[in-house]
Amino acid sequence: MFEATLSEASLLKKIVDSIRELVTDANLDCSDAGINMQAMDSSHVSLCALSLRNDGFDHFRCDRNLSLGVNLANLSKILKCAGNTDLVTLKSEDDADTLGVKFESAKQDRISEFELKLIALDAEHLGIPDTNYKAQIRMPSTDFQRIIRDLQVIGDTCTISATKEGVRFSVEGDLGAGNIAVKQNPNAEKEEEKVEVHIEEPVSLTFALRYLNFFTKATPLGPIVALSMSPDVPIVVEYPIDTTGFVRFYLAPKIDEDEE
Amino acid sequence: MFEATLSEASLLKKIVDSIRELVTDANLDCSDAGINMQAMDSSHVSLCALSLRNDGFDHFRCDRNLSLGVNLANLSKILKCAGNTDLVTLKSEDDADTLGVKFESAKQDRISEFELKLIALDAEHLGIPDTNYKAQIRMPSTDFQRIIRDLQVIGDTCTISATKEGVRFSVEGDLGAGNIAVKQNPNAEKEEEKVEVHIEEPVSLTFALRYLNFFTKATPLGPIVALSMSPDVPIVVEYPIDTTGFVRFYLAPKIDEDEE
Amino acid sequence: MFEATLSEASLLKKIVDSIRELVTDANLDCSDAGINMQAMDSSHVSLCALSLRNDGFDHFRCDRNLSLGVNLANLSKILKCAGNTDLVTLKSEDDADTLGVKFESAKQDRISEFELKLIALDAEHLGIPDTNYKAQIRMPSTDFQRIIRDLQVIGDTCTISATKEGVRFSVEGDLGAGNIAVKQNPNAEKEEEKVEVHIEEPVSLTFALRYLNFFTKATPLGPIVALSMSPDVPIVVEYPIDTTGFVRFYLAPKIDEDEE
Numbered sequence: 001m002f003e004a005t006l007s008e009a010s011l012l013k014k015i016v017d018s019i020r021e022l023v024t025d026a027n028l029d030c031s032d033a034g035i036n037m038q039a040m041d042s043s044h045v046s047l048c049a050l051s052l053r054n055d056g057f058d059h060f061r062c063d064r065n066l067s068l069g070v071n072l073a074n075l076s077k078i079l080k081c082a083g084n085t086d087l088v089t090l091k092s093e094d095d096a097d098t099l100g101v102k103f104e105s106a107k108q109d110r111i112s113e114f115e116l117k118l119i120a121l122d123a124e125h126l127g128i129p130d131t132n133y134k135a136q137i138r139m140p141s142t143d144f145q146r147i148i149r150d151l152q153v154i155g156d157t158c159t160i161s162a163t164k165e166g167v168r169f170s171v172e173g174d175l176g177a178g179n180i181a182v183k184q185n186p187n188a189e190k191e192e193e194k195v196e197v198h199i200e201e202p203v204s205l206t207f208a209l210r211y212l213n214f215f216t217k218a219t220p221l222g223p224i225v226a227l228s229m230s231p232d233v234p235i236v237v238e239y240p241i242d243t244t245g246f247v248r249f250y251l252a253p254k255i256d257e258d259e260e
Numbered sequence: 261m262f263e264a265t266l267s268e269a270s271l272l273k274k275i276v277d278s279i280r281e282l283v284t285d286a287n288l289d290c291s292d293a294g295i296n297m298q299a300m301d302s303s304h305v306s307l308c309a310l311s312l313r314n315d316g317f318d319h320f321r322c323d324r325n326l327s328l329g330v331n332l333a334n335l336s337k338i339l340k341c342a343g344n345t346d347l348v349t350l351k352s353e354d355d356a357d358t359l360g361v362k363f364e365s366a367k368q369d370r371i372s373e374f375e376l377k378l379i380a381l382d383a384e385h386l387g388i389p390d391t392n393y394k395a396q397i398r399m400p401s402t403d404f405q406r407i408i409r410d411l412q413v414i415g416d417t418c419t420i421s422a423t424k425e426g427v428r429f430s431v432e433g434d435l436g437a438g439n440i441a442v443k444q445n446p447n448a449e450k451e452e453e454k455v456e457v458h459i460e461e462p463v464s465l466t467f468a469l470r471y472l473n474f475f476t477k478a479t480p481l482g483p484i485v486a487l488s489m490s491p492d493v494p495i496v497v498e499y500p501i502d503t504t505g506f507v508r509f510y511l512a513p514k515i516d517e518d519e520e
Numbered sequence: 521m522f523e524a525t526l527s528e529a530s531l532l533k534k535i536v537d538s539i540r541e542l543v544t545d546a547n548l549d550c551s552d553a554g555i556n557m558q559a560m561d562s563s564h565v566s567l568c569a570l571s572l573r574n575d576g577f578d579h580f581r582c583d584r585n586l587s588l589g590v591n592l593a594n595l596s597k598i599l600k601c602a603g604n605t606d607l608v609t610l611k612s613e614d615d616a617d618t619l620g621v622k623f624e625s626a627k628q629d630r631i632s633e634f635e636l637k638l639i640a641l642d643a644e645h646l647g648i649p650d651t652n653y654k655a656q657i658r659m660p661s662t663d664f665q666r667i668i669r670d671l672q673v674i675g676d677t678c679t680i681s682a683t684k685e686g687v688r689f690s691v692e693g694d695l696g697a698g699n700i701a702v703k704q705n706p707n708a709e710k711e712e713e714k715v716e717v718h719i720e721e722p723v724s725l726t727f728a729l730r731y732l733n734f735f736t737k738a739t740p741l742g743p744i745v746a747l748s749m750s751p752d753v754p755i756v757v758e759y760p761i762d763t764t765g766f767v768r769f770y771l772a773p774k775i776d777e778d779e780e
Contacts (some may be wrong), residue, residue, distance in 0.1 A: 074435035081410040081440065098436060109445050109455070110403075114414075114438035143630075150601040154634075175594035176618060178634035180601065185629050195629070334695035341670040341700065358696060369705050369715070370663075374674075374698035 002030045002066050005059040005089045009082035009103055011241070016079055018218035018239070018247050019048050020072040027121050028068040028099075030092075034060070034245070038125055046211050047126065047234075047250040056244025058087075068092055068099055069121035075101075078114045092118075128250065133228035133236070135162035135203040138196045139182065141225040141239060145216040147180050152209040154178055157254060161204040162197055162229060171209070192223035203229045205253035212237070215249040262290045262326050265319040265349045269342035269363055271501070276339055278478035278499070278507050279308050280332040287381050288328040288359075290352075294320070294505065298385055306471050307386065307494075307510040316504025318347075328352055328359055329381035335361075338374045352378075388510065393488035393496070395422035395463040399442065399455045401485040401499065405476040407440050412469040414438055417514060421464040422457055422489060431469070452483035463489045465513035472497070475509040522550045522586050525579040525609045529602035529623055531761070536599055538738035538759070538767050539568050540592040542731075547641050548588040548619075550612075554580070554765065558645055566731050567646065567754075567770040576764025578607070588612055588619055589641035595621075598634045612638075648770065653748035653756070655682035655723040659702065659715045661745040661759065665736040667700050672729040674698060677774060681724035682717055682749060691729070712743035723749045725773035732757070735769040 006012055019026075019039075026039040034057075037050040054060040082088055082103040091100035098115040105111070147169050151158050155173035170179040188194045218239040219225075228236040234250040241247065266272055279286075279299075286299040294317075297310040314320040342348055342363040351360035358375040365371070407429050411418050415433035430439040448454045478499040479485075488496040494510040501507065526532055539546075539559075546559035554577075557570040574580040602608055602623040611620035618635040625631070667689050671678050675693035690699040708714045738759040739745075748756040754770040761767065 071435070077413045077435065078438065080413060081438070107445075109443045110440065111443075112438065112440040115436045117436045153597045153600060175591070175597065176635045176637045178598065178601070178632065180630065180632040183629045183631075185627075331695070337673045337695065338698065340673060341698070367705075369703045370700065371703075372698065372700040375696045377694075377696045 001094060002062045002068075002092045003059065003089065004030075004035065004057050004061070004091075005087060006056075007058045007087055008084065009079065009086040009088040010084040011244075012088055013076075013079045013082065013084075014218075014220045015050065015052075015241070015247065016072055016076050018221055019050065020076050021217055022046065022214045022249075023048055023072055025069060025071050025119060025121055027123055028070060029123075029125075030062045030066045030068065032062045040124075040126075041211075041214070045208070045251070046214070047128075049128070049248045049250070051245040051248075052241070053245050056241070059089075064094065066092060066094065067123060069119040070099060070116060071119060075099075075116055078116055081112055081114070083110075086112075131228075131230055131233055132200075134200045134230045135228070136198040137162055137167050137227040137229075138194065138224060139167070139227075140193055140195070141216075141219045141221075141223055143182065143195075144225045144227075145219045147182075148209060148212045148216050151178070151180070152213050156209055157206050158209045158212065159204060159206045160227070160229065160235070161202070162199060162227075163202045164197065164199050166195065166197055167227075203231060205229055205231070205235060207235060207251055207253060211249075211251050215251075218247050218249075221247060261354060262322045262328075262352045263319065263349065264290075264295065264317050264321070264351075265347060266316075267318045267347060268344065269339065269346040269348040270344040271504075272348050273336075273339045273342065273344075274478075274480045275310065275312075275501070275507065276332055276336050278481055279310065280336050281477055282306065282474045282509075283308050283332055285329060285331050285379060285381055287383055288330060289383075289385075290322045290326045290328065292322045300384075300386075301471075301474070305468070305511070306474070307388075309388070309508045309510070311505040311508075312501070313505050316501070319349075324354065326352060326354065327383055329379040330359060330376060331379060335359075335376055338376055341372055341374070343370075346372075391488075391490055391493055392460075394460045394490045395488070396458040397422055397427050397456070397487040397489075398484060399427070399487075400453055401476075401479045401481075401483055403442065403455075404485045404487075405479045407442075408469060408472045408476050411438070411440070412473050416469055417466050418469050418472065419464060419466045420487070420489065420495070421462070422459060422487075423462045424457065424459050426455065426457055427487075463491060465489055465491070465495060467495060467511055467513060471509075471511050475511075478507050478509075481507060521611070521613050522582045522588075523579065523609065523611045524550075524555065524577050524581070525607060526576075527578045527607055528604065529599065529606040529608040530604040531764075532608050533596075533599045533602065533604075534738075534740045535570065535572075535761070535767065536592055536596045538741055539570065540596050541737055542566065542734045542769075543568055543592055545589060545591050545639060545641055547643055548590060549643075549645075550582045550586045550588065552582050560644075560646075561731075561734070565728070565771070566734070567648075569648070569768045569770070571765040571768075572761070573765050576761070579609075584614065586612060586614065587643055589639040590619060590636060591639060595619075595636060598636055601632055601634070603630075606632075651748075651750055651753055652720075654720045654750045655748070656718040657682055657687050657716070657747040657749075658744060659687070659747075660713055661736075661739045661741075661743055663702065663715075664745045664747075665739045667702075668729060668732045668736050671698070671700070672733050676729055677726050678729045678732065679724060679726045680747070680749065680755070681722070682719060682747075683722045684717065684719050686715065686717055687747075723751060725749055725751070725755060727755060727771055727773060731769075731771050735771075738767050738769075741767060 022041040034053040086103040089102040103112040151171040155171040166183040282301040294313040346363040349362040363372040411431040415431040426443040542561040554573040606623040609622040623632040671691040675691040686703040
């Protein structure tokens with residue numbers, strides 16, 4: 001059997017909310033190491049990967065590997081029934097056709113139990129090659145969210161350029177053009193306000209703002225976002241989840257047709 | 261003539277807002293005892309009853325019984341023009357074809373006067389039989405609202421089961437099934453956090469969540485909701501209004517077709 | 521060249537937001553005295569005039585008169601990319617076909633530069649005759665906004681009547697009629713709570729609420745609105761902008777058909 005308890009239902013809500021607009025259905029791959037999930041978005045443009053280590057849970061038990069196919073919109077509906085500070089337990093017997101979701105209020109005066117029907121999904125675990133990224137950026141997740149949201153009003157694609165000075169986000173559209181330059185500030189007072197850029201060589205890649213905007217739904221997961229870029233390979237947009245794991249998004253850059 | 265003054269327009273706003281999505285038109289029956297209203301919802305499924313005693317008003321005068329037919333959406337539009345702390349006065353001459361609504365700000369520097377056209381409605385006062393309910397539940401109105409709202413996302417009907425231990429709300433839907441169990445806590449610190457269940461015998465009835473959800477529009481009226489249930493008769497969902505009266509909703513249970 | 525810097529981008533946002541629902545495109549007329557704009561709304565019913573004096577800017581330079589045709593919706597999209605406390609600079613070379621908009625964060629760690637395409641617009645500067653208004657009203661802008669919004673729910677037109685006692689806003693609609701009377705209170709404690717009416721003779725004029733409601737989008741510009749009325753001429757609804765200038769709206773009164 002599989003049984004995993006988190007002390008705050010709000011974390012599980014945020015995780016599911018961070019990917020449910022992008023991914024419809026996905027397998028939760030449970031092993032004694034933790035829970036992993038990997039899925040393409042419904043248009044097969046971007047890839048989303050979730051990893052939650054066993055030691056991030058208050059209680060974790062997984063007797064044998066299970067692959068639980070869930071509809072994320074339905075799981076989200078159930079999670080909406082939890083109070084933010086409820087204890088949440090996920091539970092599934094081997095060969096069960098439902099995932100049990102239990103919420104317990106701190107005072108134990110309210111206990112909710114749901115059974116989510118599981119669905120059969122093809123297991124398509126894509127190997128993501130190890131890459132030595134040429135440019136790595138770490139910045140406040142809310143700043144990244146704001147920039148993407150602002151630029152999306154002006155155009156459809158955004159060029160992200162990383163240099164030793166910092167990161168530049170550029171956009172063009174019918175109304176004109178613009179760019180937002182964020183400088184490195186490794187000496188910022190608060191850890192979560194730091195902008196840090198590690199560069200082997202300058203990298204400049206262009207992406208669909210629509211997908212970058214989807215990724216920023218993960219902003220509530222934490223104060224930091226990490227961007228990793230190399231020429232001609234997908235960008236990795238990673239949201240670390242405290243001590244528990246991460247949500248990562250992969251998106252291939254647009255090919256500049258003039259260069260072909 | 262009829263004249264009734266309440267010290268806070270916000271209370272009258274909340275009362276009208278609690279029923280205006282359910283009831284389109286209704287007669288305000290005014291007598292020297294106070295104001296009463298009774299109306300079926302527009303689909304004739306549930307019944308709504310309002311009672312405001314004369315001593316709940318700052319000033320109350322009703323020389324002879326009047327039945328004032330009002331469109332609640334229009335009355336609500338007028339009430340939106342009041343400041344929350346305005347003094348509000350309802351006024352109607354005998355045989356008038358309008359209801360006067362007057363708002364006075366605390367400093368008397370802003371006075372608004374409206375005349376709402378009255379409408380002719382059949383007076384259908386339904387006798388509600390006195391019932392000795394087998395199960396009576398008293399719980400925080402916001403908890404009840406939250407539970408109904410959450411369960412409505414999962415299914416269309418909800419079974420409410422009252423036992424000595426507490427109340428259980430169960431739901432079934434395409435995505436699976438669930439239930440929320442709320443335990444008695446008669447020793448809660450705050451009066452408004454208490455959950456109390458008085459049981460002569462356990463009762464379990466099933467209702468349309470759509471209507472229960474309409475009823476919870478009355479939640480702003482106060483911290484408490486009281487549910488009264490007996491087998492095969494309509495549930496009463498009552499929202500007490502402080503010292504002034506109450507709004508009550510009646511809804512017949514669904515008949516389980518398997519039992520017939 | 522033209523270059524003008526304001527210390528708070530939020531002010532420029534509020535100015536553009538105050539008129540962009542009414543006016544689609546407009547010429548910013550820049551001279552060494554400041555920036556002026558005048559435009560009819562897209563239905564040619566009301567007139568909007570903006571004036572920003574050079575000394576209201578942190579830095580202002582305009583070597584020769586320029587008329588910059590901008591689409592206000594697009595300018596607003598760019599301004600949304602500014603932080604509220606960013607320094608904002610507008611810049612245009614002589615004969616340029618774009619308006620440069622630059623935002624600098626207080627710490628200079630984020631710099632955004634946009635180029636808004638200019639558009640060619642007929643310059644139609646309407647002469648507004650000097651009028652000695654018979655009734656001048658000064659009142660809290662939020663009160664005016666609230667009254668217009670409330671009355672719009674009830675009817676389409678509003679009669680504004682100014683007398684020595686104060687101002688009365690009246691409305692009629694299908695549901696009935698109403699009026700809101702606001703009294704003078706020249707001794708109010710706070711300057712921004714004062715209602716003052718200067719009357720040479722009582723004036724009563726009727727206006728389309730739809731347009732008055734558009735004008736109240738300028739409410740965030742400041743705590744005060746000034747209404748100027750004389751029989752048979754357009755009302756002036758003025759929102760002063762601190763020490764910098766003003767936004768003014770002009771709207772012709774409705775002619776009472778019975779009087780013709």
